[in-house]
Amino acid sequence: MTSVVEGLRRVRGVPAPWTRTRLRTARGASCAFAALVLLTAFLAAYFPRAVQANEDRGVRRAVAETAASRTTVDVGLIRPDLAPGERARTLTSESVAEGYRALLRTVPAPVRVDAGQSSYGVRTSKDLQATDKDLPSPDAVLPRFTAAAQAGLAEHARLTSGRWPRAKGTVSEDTERVEVAVSGATAKALGLKTGRLLHVQGADLVFVVVGIVEPRDPEGAWWSAESQLRTPTMTATSGRPPQKYWRAGLLLPPAAGPALLGTLGQPEAYWRLAPRTDGLTAGVLPRYTAALGSLKGGPDLLRVKEAVEAHAVVSTDLDAVIAAHRGLSRALSPVVTVAAVGAGAVAAVTVAMAAGLSAGRRRAEFALLRARGASLAGLGGRLLAESASLAVPAAGLGLLGAWALEPGAGLWPSVLAAGAVAVLGCVALPLRALASHRKAGVHQEREDLAAARPGRGRTVAELTVLAVAVLVLFAARRGGGGAGAVPVLLALVAALVLVRCYPLPLRWAARVAGRARGLTGFLFFARAGRAAPAGTLPLFVLLIAVTTAGVGGAVLSDVAGARDRAALATAGADARVSATGALAALPRGVDEGVRKVAGVKEVAPVLIDETVALPVETGAQSTRPLALMAVDPASYGSFLRAQGLGGAPVPPRAERGGVVDAVASARVAKVFGTKPREISSLAGHVRVRVTRVADGPPALGGTDFLLLDRAALARRPTTDLLVAGEPDAKALRKLVDGARPQPRLRLRAEARAAYADSPLQEGVTRLFAAAVGAAAGYALLALLLHAQAGAAERTALLVRLRVLGLSRRGTRTLTLLDALPQTLLAAGGGVLVGWGAIRLLAPVLDLERLAFASADGRGPEGVVASLHAGAGVLLLPAAGIAVLAALVSLGQAWWLRRTRMITELRAGDA
Known part of the structure; x- marks a missing residue:
């Protein structure tokens, strides 16, 4: 039936419908673009719903897990x-x-x-x-x-x-x-x-x-x-x-x-x-707290008095619980925004790249239409209708998928996000085509990157971006918001600068390679210089992705590190068994039983006496608590090395009948000085001399301390066992529960879990990691699109070079070198921009709220969570981008060998 209708239209001179015809002639490309828009719209619509659902679950759990005496x-x-x-x-x-x-x-x-x-x-x-x-x-x-x-x-x-x-x-x-x-x-x-x-x-x-x-x-x-x-x-x-x-x-x-x-x-x-x-x-928390305030001291209190008695x-403390949750949510929102903006920017540029790939593939078609009299408005309208027929249904399906996966959240943020993706999918192809075909003509001059000279409009646009970035940075540092856009803006500015500077080293390197004997280097620089300026678009994607991944990795690693340090400060070791009572000894058999538990690496028996008093100053009547910790230097040193604290101090061995050298905190050392002092404790009397000042052991929780050899004390009961390793928690707890009197067991793993039990914190961490992963996925897709954009031209060149005698090794080398310039720029620039973004965001992002699940969002004394620019978290995304680019290039070279095109062209050489 369709063929009959089309035949009648041809007879009557009615042209075939543009949109249907174009979609039918490029089914694969159309379906791929629709799938990309669908995925992007789904992620864009799902993210705000996931954030809202996480906040809803967080406030419900915060109220449910708070003591009923406070929430009723x-x-x-x-x-x-x-x-x-x-x-x-x-x-x-x-x-x-x-x-x-x-x-x-x-x-x-x-x-x-x-x-x-x-x-x-x-x-x-x-x-x-x-x-x-x-x-x-x-x-x-x-x-x-x-x-x-x-x-x-x-x-x-x-x-x-x-x-x-x-x-x-x-x-x-x-x-x-x-x-x-x-x-x-x-x-x-x-x-x-x-x-x-x-x-x-x-x-x-x-x-x-x-x-x-x-x-x-x-x-x-x-x-x-x-x-x-x-x-x-x-x-x-x-x-x-x-x-x-x-x-x-x-x-x-x-x-x-x-x-x-x-x-x-x-x-x-x-x-x-x-x-x-x-x-x-x-969403109802503002009205909820207002209603509670009215009950406690407003119009509704008068109604209560009328209902009950004057x-x-x-x-109630329910309003305080909700206020604490809202404060935590506000503190964590910039962390979520950083990842969301970064992933969104990478996704947007990738969609634009896909549209640019389609425009490049149809360049001859558009040039012919313009040469035959097609207006810019007419061509743009047809391309807009063609794109809308793909993008709008795909975005709608993505929105429906997000709603089905998270049905309980609000609708309008998701609709706006999916609508933005639909608009981008609709206008990307028309704008790219119109920008390339402003002038009519069948033949179009080649746009060499090395010879390109930026116009006045591009300069104005770049200066505008730079001004916006400076304003956002200034506002973010002053606490006015916008911290989430800092990494993306820095990456965008850096990409603009790199694109400006990129042609200059290409021209220099091309001159040098032209005088060299090798062929591969000359071909590489010649091809890189003759690339179209629009081919630098992957640089934006890769640079934003590396920056976002670097900042995200720094946030996640610093949060994990802070929780580990806080757990160690809370538990004192990977596991700690403590007797109950002042200087009470552990029951018999506990030491041997702990050493036999699976996963235990080292065990240090120690004596801890917290009843010693430290004078505030010499001769003063007021005192401060002082913890006396006596250890066996050999076992304690082995424990510290197994615990990963090899730099912590170990007391020297004591000589019998003499003054005992000890390690002390700074305040104790200041009070004691360098002369011997007599210490009276439940373990006996001992004369000590402070020979080293250090931070307190984790087992003492940051209090003032004296650390000495246990052999110098008259009484030497084992009050605590410090365990290093990954002990079997069930076996260790069974052993402790069976001892009489029952000692106290503290596990570092449980302490660490206690600092991350807030559902809001857990949800933010998952969303942050998912956004960073999505940015990495779109970066890989951008690499594939970039490879696909020049696949036909690159394949033809390599086939001709192979026919002319280029070796397979030279083919692989040239293929790898093709992806090298932008990959190196993105990797190096991403490391520098990520470092700068972390330095700028460090005073703005409150990582302690993300790291510690406590009423005030703070960890133990002396443990803080702050953003640091570690080398590992910055170099790892850069190396990952380089590896991905190399794999894509090698995959393309492998596919070229499978086509047998080279073998067929060289069939007569034998």
Whole structure:
């Protein structure tokens, strides 16, 4: 049917449709260009969705993993001024439940309440002091209880022993007995059983334990908002010396709340509203924090007072948690922008290169059309329609793919990104064709790169780019934003400078090669000089890719290095086993058992005494803590070498009965001077002389220290084992758990994971690495396109040269040399530009927020994360670009041998 229609059109003189005809005559090129636009549009549309989804997951997890005591909206009501009868009525279960239902109606959007984890009831605002002498009392201090008549016990716990507590009859402050339940952890710690009577100070009320329960969701807000109801805690008094005691919770039936009026606990009604996190997104955070502020001290607080009572008080730290998350997000956004802008620039130039390749392939066609009278507007319109028929559907499919992969994020950023790619795909070919065919003519002069002279328009454009780059750099250094565009702008300026300077050495080298005897060098420089100026476009791609990869590698390596140093400062070694108690020795057999664990390289038994006092100055009364670390020099030196700390100091061996030479921190050395000083510790008395000043060992955490030979001490128990290597964590933990008394185990791997547990940080790191990888992929594609652009001409030349006698080695050499100039320029320029970009971005990028997952975004004392221009991270991308270019050239030479064209042309030479 189609052939019949086309035949009728030819008979009637109607021309065939331009777009359909052009697409049908170049199906492979059209499909390849559409695939490139589809991939680019997908990545461009997916990236903002991935960033938003990462921020949404980050804020939800930040709220979910924060202690419920901080995230719940706590509404309290204390009215000691009321008459006893009125106070009793405010504490009844009906009154408290009615207040809860009224509160739910006052919570403003977008704050949503999780009714399943919210709680309300009556509790004691002051702890009740137990008087039963048989209860556990670690330092002769009896336990203290928090009593709570919290609604919903049966729904949030399961009964393991006894029965549920009940309130019999009317409960008031004169009630003498109240049934309670306790958690299994409380019963185990305090030795409670069903039927046990508990008495408290200052009250005739007796609590009867009738049930032992286990939480259904121990981490939920119902149990965690006041954690002592679930798990008893060992607390210390504020006196000197501090005395330890147990704090635990008693769970009363909801109707028994008024009975607490007969105690000294000052009972209060309370409502804890747990927030729902499933609908919490980064986009609603400003309105969310505004709503919380209104609840705490705005119009919604007045509604709360109307719903509950005029003296109601609202408190929560949820707004502070969200503010901390938003601060972290703002600190990390420049890091994401650096990679996104770099990858986007590389992708854009690659798409433009693909369009330029198509324009170069159809150069004769466009020249013929212009010679036959085609206008620039007409030719541009037809090419725009042709490109749009490929780019618009491809970009739409890319947008749909991004939406399907990440459906929950916002739509408009993705639409704008995919639309920008579609526009670029539509206009790249028309603009390139119009720029090359402004004048009509069948024959067009060759555009030699070595003889090209930049015009006035190009100079103005380059100066404009330079001015924009300077303004962005100035704004970024002053904290005004734009840090993400710094590497790309520097790379763009460097590429413009290199393209300006590139023809000059080519002309010089061509003259020298013309006087030389070899043929390969002359051919190489002649071909490089006769290339079209548009052929330098791959230089922009490679230079931006190398710069982006260099900055990205520096960011990732510095973050990883900071986490490693922080983990070492936290754990003290790859693994550390410590005894509990002042100068307590490790249990027998632990040392031998640790040495047998798989993965252990070296073990250093040490003695650490942190009870030594260091005078601030000679004769001063005030002191500072001083850590005394005694080691065996041989084993400790082996441990340091295995740990990678070979430059750390090792104390000299001590002579018996003499003064002990020691290594000390700077402050200790200043106080002690060079004269011998006597040190008194739990390990005995020893005279020491500071002979070396150094930084503290990781095991001491940066405190002031003395490091000496353990043989000089009277008591030499092993308090810590420092382990170097990659020990089997499960086997090591099993060994430690089986020892009595149980020592403490610290693993460097676990400490490192703790510094990277924020989902926002993990997501930013993954996005950053993915963007750098995408930039590298587009750089490889640009190399392939560049090779494809001159493939036909290069193949014809090499075939002719082979016929004339050029060896295979000469063919490979010439093929490699063809890719050499721009590759070397991109590699060398990328290293220099990457170094400059890192130096400029170092004060702007907050890597500590990316490296450390802590409340303030800071690591241990003395450990910082900053951006450094390491040689390895800069040279590796440059070497990778050179290797990729060489592989592409060798692949083309290999393909040329497979075509058998040379063999056929030389068939008669034998």
